[in-house]
Amino acid sequence: MNFLELVKKRSSCRNYTSKEVSEEKIKIILEAARLAPSACNKQPWRFVVVKNDEIKKRLIKEGCLFGMDMDWATRASVIIVLGIEKSFITHKIAPKISKVDYPLIDLGIAGEHIVLQATELGLGSCWIGWIKPDVIGKIVSFKKQIKPLALITVGYPAESLEKEKKRFPIENITKFL
Ligand SMILES: Cc1cc2nc3c(=O)[nH]c(=O)nc-3n(C[C@H](O)[C@H](O)[C@H](O)COP(=O)(O)O)c2cc1C
Structure with missing residues (x-):
């Protein structure tokens, strides 16, 4: 699979089998996140890998907001906080000068490394x-x-990951100067 194929294959998976994701695969996923770039190489990300069913349920039932059925997330093998x-x-200082929220960007990159690595391992994931x-917290x-x-669910998909991507065309989101 080349990189664009991997990107196309990743889709939000909200339907998981009960098969556990191995420690080895979780470590590979975390390694992909660890190697992400970050502003000033500060690596501000912190992860908690939750495998415990009771804690997963609490994260979803108590830790998520109203209006969305998120029960599916408790069935993922792991939830990464x-x-x-x-x-x-x-x-604290840099964003005051530039008005750019660097840690937010950093965490977004690390999180995307997580879901792409999960996809490459044949796993489903969802932000x-x-x-x-x-x-x-x-x-x-x-x-x-x-x-x-954010949370990211990871588990064996009980549905195809190959879904149609609904995205804006490049010309709607890009200006060439
Ligand atoms: C930062 C972020 C937050 C998201 N939050 C949720 C969420 O709370 N619940 C959910 O079911 N999906 C969530 N999603 C998944 C998006 O709905 C999904 O990525 C988007 O619809 C595109 O679909 P795809 O991931 O299948 O390509 C989130 C995605 C991102 C990147």
């Missing part, structure tokens, strides 16, 4: 951003300076 370390002084960060015992920004 993605947080950012907020205490770096550079991350979940409709969360209550404070509640999630308490459930996984993050220190105060670590803010959860």
Whole structure:
């Protein structure tokens, strides 16, 4: 699979089998996240890999916001909590000057490495951003300076990952100068 094929193959998977994802595969996924680039190489991402069923249920039932049926997420083999370390002084000063939220970009890149690596391993994954960060932080015992920004479910897909991509055409989202 070349890179564009991998990108095309990744889609949000909300239907998982009960098969467990091995420790080895989780480590490969985390390694892909660890190698992501970050502003000033600060690597502000922090991850919690949740395999425990009770904690997964709490993350989804207590830690997600209203209006979306998220029960499917509890059936994923693991839920990875993605947080950012907020205490770096550079991350406090630099955005004041540039108005760019670097840790948010950094975590987005690391998270995308996670889902693409999962896809390459034949696994399904889904980003979940409709969360209550404070509640999630308490459930996984993050220190105060670590803010959860997203969850990613990972598991064996019980559906095809090859779905039609509904995306804007390049000319609608790009300007060539
Ligand atoms: C930052 C982010 C947050 C998301 N939050 C949720 C979510 O809370 N619940 C959900 O079911 N899907 C969520 N998604 C998945 C998107 O709905 C999905 O990526 C989008 O519809 C495109 O579909 P695809 O991933 O299958 O290509 C999220 C995706 C991203 C990148």
